Amino acid sequence: MNAMTVFHLINLFFAGILAGMEIAIHYGLHAPTKVLSDQSQLQLRQALVRRLRVLVPAFFLPAALSGIGVAVLDGIAPGFWFRCAAILAVLVRVLIRVIGTVPINAATVARDSSAPPENWKAQIDHAERFHVLGVWAAVTAFACFLTATALKLAQ
Numbered sequence: 480m481n482a483m484t485v486f487h488l489i490n491l492f493f494a495g496i497l498a499g500m501e502i503a504i505h506y507g508l509h510a511p512t513k514v515l516s517d518q519s520q521l522q523l524r525q526a527l528v529r530r531l532r533v534l535v536p537a538f539f540l541p542a543a544l545s546g547i548g549v550a551v552l553d554g555i556a557p558g559f560w561f562r563c564a565a566i567l568a569v570l571v572r573v574l575i576r577v578i579g580t581v582p583i584n585a586a587t588v589a590r591d592s593s594a595p596p597e598n599w600k601a602q603i604d605h606a607e608r609f610h611v612l613g614v615w616a617a618v619t620a621f622a623c624f625l626t627a628t629a630l631k632l633a634q
Contacts, residue, residue: 483552487628490549491621493542494565498621500535501614509607521592521599528584543569546624557634558627565623572616579609 508527512520546569550562583606590599 484632486545486552487549487631490542490545490624491628493538493545494617494621494624497535497538497542498617500538501617504531505607505610505614517595517600518592521587521590521595524587524603525590525592528588532584539572542620543573546620549624549627553627553631556631558630561623561627561630565620565627568616568620568623572613572620575609575613575616580606580613 504527512523515523546562546565550566553559553562583602586602587599590596
């Protein structure tokens with residue numbers, strides 16, 4: 480196994496874990512939190528944001544950086560368009576998070592859980608609409624990196 484193959488596998492590891500985390504967070508935790516009282520729901524969301532704002536970047540940054548590295552180093556080798564699509568999906572995910580979810584998450588952490596503002600659920604619903612797009616951008620990036628790697632290794 481050469482160094483480039485190892486680099487591809489590192490990229491797939493981080494991109495796959497990121498996609499899995501995004502799916503688990505959105506589809507595994509979103510609906511169950513809605514059955515909690517407002518105070519409990521806000522406390523849970525605050526705890527999740529505090530933990531995930533460290534954990535998610537710990538996988539996102541290596542996934543993005545290794546993905547860019549693989550795309551640059553592989554050039555126009557087989558899978559080129561899939562690598563381009565993967566990088567585009569990574570960029571879309573960043574934009575979605577910066578515009579749609581990071582501001583709401585920051586506000587969620589800063590709130591007093593014993594007295595949430597009246598419109599906080601509307602803000603959460605707004606962020607969730609962005610979040611689902613970010614989930615599928617991460618999944619798309621992983622699928623494209625996986626396809627590009629398969630095409631490259633098959634040559």
